[in-house]
Amino acid sequence: MYNATPWNVSGATIVQLAAELVGVVVAVVLALRINYLEGLTSVGNLGSAAVFAILTVTLSGAFGLYRRDRKLGLRAYVGRLFVVLLLTTPVSYLAAAMLPGGVEFQHALDEVVVFVFAGLVALRHLIIFPVTRVLLPHRVLVLGTGPEARMVEAALAASEVPGLRLVGFYMLEKVQESVVSPTSIVTAQGSLDQTAKRLGIHEIIVAVREQRGGVLPIRALLECRLSGIQVTDLARFFERVHGQVLLDAVKASWLIYGNGFRQGWLRTTVKRCFDLVVSALILLATLPVMLIAALLIALESGAPIIYRQERVGLHGRTFQLFKFRSMSKDAERDGKAAWAVADDPRITALGRWLRRTRIDELPQLLNVLRGEMSFVGPRPERPQFVEMLTEQVPFYAVRLSVKPGITGWAQVRYSYGASVEQSMRKLEYDLYYVKNHTLFLDVLILLETFRVVLTGEGAR
Numbered sequence: 002m003y004n005a006t007p008w009n010v011s012g013a014t015i016v017q018l019a020a021e022l023v024g025v026v027v028a029v030v031l032a033l034r035i036n037y038l039e040g041l042t043s044v045g046n047l048g049s050a051a052v053f054a055i056l057t058v059t060l061s062g063a064f065g066l067y068r069r070d071r072k073l074g075l076r077a078y079v080g081r082l083f084v085v086l087l088l089t090t091p092v093s094y095l096a097a098a099m100l101p102g103g104v105e106f107q108h109a110l111d112e113v114v115v116f117v118f119a120g121l122v123a124l125r126h127l128i129i130f131p132v133t134r135v136l137l138p139h140r141v142l143v144l145g146t147g148p149e150a151r152m153v154e155a156a157l158a159a160s161e162v163p164g165l166r167l168v169g170f171y172m173l174e175k176v177q178e179s180v181v182s183p184t185s186i187v188t189a190q191g192s193l194d195q196t197a198k199r200l201g202i203h204e205i206i207v208a209v210r211e212q213r214g215g216v217l218p219i220r221a222l223l224e225c226r227l228s229g230i231q232v233t234d235l236a237r238f239f240e241r242v243h244g245q246v247l248l249d250a251v252k253a254s255w256l257i258y259g260n261g262f263r264q265g266w267l268r269t270t271v272k273r274c275f276d277l278v279v280s281a282l283i284l285l286a287t288l289p290v291m292l293i294a295a296l297l298i299a300l301e302s303g304a305p306i307i308y309r310q311e312r313v314g315l316h317g318r319t320f321q322l323f324k325f326r327s328m329s330k331d332a333e334r335d336g337k338a339a340w341a342v343a344d345d346p347r348i349t350a351l352g353r354w355l356r357r358t359r360i361d362e363l364p365q366l367l368n369v370l371r372g373e374m375s376f377v378g379p380r381p382e383r384p385q386f387v388e389m390l391t392e393q394v395p396f397y398a399v400r401l402s403v404k405p406g407i408t409g410w411a412q413v414r415y416s417y418g419a420s421v422e423q424s425m426r427k428l429e430y431d432l433y434y435v436k437n438h439t440l441f442l443d444v445l446i447l448l449e450t451f452r453v454v455l456t457g458e459g460a461r
Contacts (some may be wrong), residue, residue, distance in 0.1 A: 025054035032112035049097040049106035063448035072161040133163035145208040146179040193221035204231040246432035280369040312381035320373040323364035327352025378406025379431040410434040413449035
């Protein structure tokens with residue numbers, strides 16, 4: 002249940018999604034029975050229940066309620082679920098009005114929201130998580146006790162995977178360095194495979210950076226693998242749990258021989274169709290907002306309204322990126338490129354609001370329609386930054402193998418990168434996207450972008 006599916010979703014998450022879909026429909030049935038002493042008596046009610054359930058689960062995903070890379074406490078979950086239902090309710094009400102017999106659903110909507118809210122909180126914390134821990138346990142043993150093992154421990158402590166339990170750390174004979182708690186080191190009785198079987202281990206995470214010179218017990222790891230115990234290296238662990246490719250654990254051979262990095266004509270065609278449809282719809286929907294933004298910029302500081310800036314795109318080719326101007330006209334009067342920083346004095350009062358709401362990014366929809374960008378992909382950087390980062394950051398050029406995007410995996414999972422160190426962390430998410438990009442992942446990023454825009458995360 003801990004392994005990811007081909008769509009980058011864990012089995013536990015799929016079980017939770019299915020349970021919550023059923024739970025929402027059951028809540029609708031109960032609300033209708035209380036109001037009308039009958040259940041889904043019409044096609045309108047059935048359709049309304051389906052719309053409400055799908056919207057609730059979809060927005061729950063957008064607001065990170067199914068994320069496993071970090072824990073979400075009860076208070077945070079309740080707050081986000083409240084916002085989800087606040088957005089779902091009016092849309093479901095309007096949808097019911099267009100369905101035959103949906104008026105019953107509209108009249109019972111108050112009870113529906115209450116039942117769904119209480120039901121989902123109870124389902125998650127009183128049923129799904131406890132039952133998963135009992136019926137679907139996943140016992141993990143970390144091979145190694147050094148800094149890499151400590152990284153794995155911190156990652157597992159921060160994540161929220163139902164049923165997951167870190168049993169302890171197994172010390173290697175040739176690597177005596179230890180930065181983990183001595184009490185968490187398991188007592189070896191026999192070989193690694195014998196110890197793993199004795200402890201009922203389901204997965205061994207190899208947290209050792211230097212593996213040459215006979216450091217790893219290869220024969221014992223092979224025995225574990227043949228007996229059904231999953232063996233995972235550090236790079237694949239972080240890719241699966243946190244959706245990032247850990248630069249410190251990646252080698253060129255892993256990028257060359259690893260799965261992923263699909264760039265076939267079918268994927269390119271599907272992605273281009275997705276770009277055209279989504280960008281055209283958003284452009285039409287936001288046209289009034291863009292006209293108002295252009296007028297406000299003109300009133301505040303005059304022309305130019307649209308700011309053009311050279312960026313690096315697919316395979317290193319440069320193009321002119323369009324944005325609403327959010328900085329003063331002389332922001333770079335010295336001609337030197339500079340990263341935006343928190344409370345940047347170059348940003349105008351209106352520009353700060355445009356950036357917080359991401360309205361300044363809307364003209365880039367034209368770049369997408371022109372084929373210079375995708376809607377989803379790594380953010381395009383300026384040539385000066387690309388040249389510098391390519392020299393200082395390993396594998397930075399890999400992100401140029403796909404079109405840059407208006408939004409991306411790094412944008413919804415990490416904050417703004419305004420230094421070499423932050424760019425390295427951001428690159429780890431970009432590499433994950435380049436390696437695993439699918440239409441499903443693009444849709445997921447699109448949904449999470451909705452949350453980022455609504456909450457103003459990462460804006461500068």
